[in-house]
Amino acid sequence: MDLKPLQHFLSLAETLHFGRASAACHISPSTLSRSIQQLEDKLGVSLFKRDNRSVNLTSEGIKFEKYAREALVQWSAIRNELMAESKELKGEISVYCSVTASYSFLYDILRRFRHRYPSIEIKLHTGDPDSAIDLVTSGKEDIAISARPDQLPTEIRFHSIGLSPLVFIGPASGEIETPQSLNDWSRTPMILSEKGIGRKRVDRWFTAKSVKPRIYAQVAGNEAIVSMVSLGLGIGVVPQIVLDNSPLSDKVQILDIKPWLAAYDVGLCVLEKKLKSPLIQAFWELL
Template sequence: MELQQLRYVVAVAETNSFTRAAERCHVVQSALSHQIARMERELGARLFERTSRRVRLTPAGAAFLPAARQCLDAAERAAAEVAAAVGEVRGRLAVGLIPTVSAVDVPAMLREFRRRHPHVRIGLRVGASEDLAEQVEQGTIDVAFLGLPTTARPRGVAVQELARDRLVAVVAPDHPLAGESAVDLRRLSSEVFVDLPAGTAGRAQSDQAFAAAGLDRDVAFEVTTADYITRLVGQDLCVAMLPAAFAPQLSGVVTLAIDDAPARVEYVVWNRFSPTPAATAFLSLIDIPHPHQPADDRAGDAAH
């Protein structure tokens, strides 16, 4: 069994096509098909069901795929470790972030990282804090920037606090509150809201604040990106609450302070056991020079 064969299997599984897989792997289709057939004979099982319309994994193929990916990741990690040992950072870097990250300028960090390490391939994933933390723990993401209520803290990963922030109210320019300098949760509770989906960490900070104040609110709109939150608010369909440090990036809306605003904490997290050379180099840009240090030993590190 060869690494190239594993790459072919993964490519077919991800594209559902031998033709597209061959294009991705820069080989002729006949060569790719021959190598996969050879592997199937070696394994004694078919990995793909082929029809004139589609290609899909068999149960044996579905069982084989995760291990194939792990083998390829291990091989790439080995090559990256060797490169790092001779002073060159290679491989891949997967960075996760919430839509409203503001404690660090991620694009600027990536620009500097790319300048220093041009051979690293970079992937960005935007998502919810709890999902990103889980992916870091599982090793599918190297580093993630999260935002959590003050009542929560990332588990199962190495973590460092970056900043603390409070939420502000966001309203349309012609909304009755737009001329106010500040508002409180009781006044906001009479408004129609847009927020992140129920059950997410980004939503929890607001839900907890209203519940603690003994107030109910109407969340009529649920979206997954800050951009769409702002667009709906701009149409005067609803109001929102977003981090104060993120507010300067907003346009077409008005922000105002909340007297009893909920707070949140931004963290950077990474795999607590085996950060890659690329992850280690990336973390050094935010003054985390020793990411191999156990997470529990870093719990008391000062926020930036």
């Protein structure tokens, strides 16, 4: 079966950029364009609205995206089920995590998995950890490393692999003093995540103190927070594991601030229905 048209469609649906999508599919932009056009001709509808400046999914394209993801999941499941009789699993799994998690949590898991299932290819993608669960829920990634949210989606299975305290950090130079009073906190520049679990916990922390923080910057990624704090631009909040693995760890210091924030429960997450895939089940059982 030729599943490449569906893969081409999903790549363009994710990137909304012919250049990036064609590079991800290892084909030329013109080949990708022809593939999408042929798919649209077969369906009798336009899947994308495109002009010289932008590419966007049509309402039909949004519906077809769900079908395409389900079709590839079902194909992978039946292919692996039929292949299981040979007692050798083959195929690929996509895994998403932050750069820090890739070498602090994932390295040993992947090493053991690769040793046991050498014919399964791992596609590792790195990025903002706050996007991890959304990427798994949408089906764009098979497995991801994430901090467990306060409310875990019912369709997600979560396997804890470690705890990491959530800590306040300041520049090691001491040029920004640790806030003592509520007035100090309202004047101290803060460098915080744009969104995610850590940001929600910090927001609740300030609300409990009835303080409106002075936000100097909102960034994506904890590594960026460490970098900006090391430059003396403000106080930040990051998981300690990020700080422990940062090349700038000697340029920042953990501040003794109470009450402490709840630690991150770090683990792997997967859609419950994807555990029907022998490949993903094999990965999950290795944990």
